[in-house]
Amino acid sequence: MASSDCKGSDRIKRMLGKYGLTDFQKRVLLFVCTIPKGKTMSYKEVAVAIGHPNSYRAVGTALKENPLPILIPCHRVIRADGKLGEYSNGGTDAKRRILKEEGYIGKPAA
DNA sequence: TCTGCGGCGTGAG
DNA sequence: ACTCACGCCGCAG
Structure with a gap:
């Protein structure tokens, strides 16, 4: 499930x-919220998925205003x-750490 | 290869 | 009602 x-x-x-x-948000x-654990998606992918390939x-703004970060x-x-990218709930370091914990190995920092 | 700019949706000034 | 900024992306020079 x-x-x-x-x-x-x-x-x-x-x-x-x-x-x-708003509906967009x-x-x-x-x-x-439906992204499976250990998987990552780009903002572009999400935009396309919701019907706004150019938004x-x-x-990013929507996630920034995320009222339910948990x-x-x-x-x-x-x-x-x-x-x-950025992360309002701890910073890029926290974001990378969480992804690593879930099994996603971020690309070599550039 | 790297830098600069335009464009989407929302909030604040 | 208008302008600016933002957790970005793609393209042109």
């Missing part, structure tokens, strides 16, 4: 609606270059 990663994405939906977020956060920039693994979202 895919819900193993995010114990009840439906619950997330409810919370997002309560936070008064909800789609991004919800999609990121990768807005995707339920939503925004750290699994990295740049298209393979770099980690």
Whole structure:
């Protein structure tokens, strides 16, 4: 079951609606919430997945405004270059550390 | 190979 | 109502 990663994405939906977020935000956060452990996706990939292939920039902004950093693994979202990018919940070092813990080996820092 | 710029969506000034 | 900045990406020079 895919819900193993995010114990009840439906619950997330409810919370997002309560936070008064926009559809764009909800789609991004919800999609990121469904990313399996040990896997990473680029902002571009997420943008395309939600139907906004050119709004990768807005995707980053959406994750930045992430109201549920615990339920939503925004750290699994990295740049298209393979770099980690920024992380408002601890910094790039924390992001890389978490990914490493999940089994993802970040590319050699450039 | 590296640098600079435009563009998407949202929040704040 | 308008402008600017941001956890980015792709392209042109």
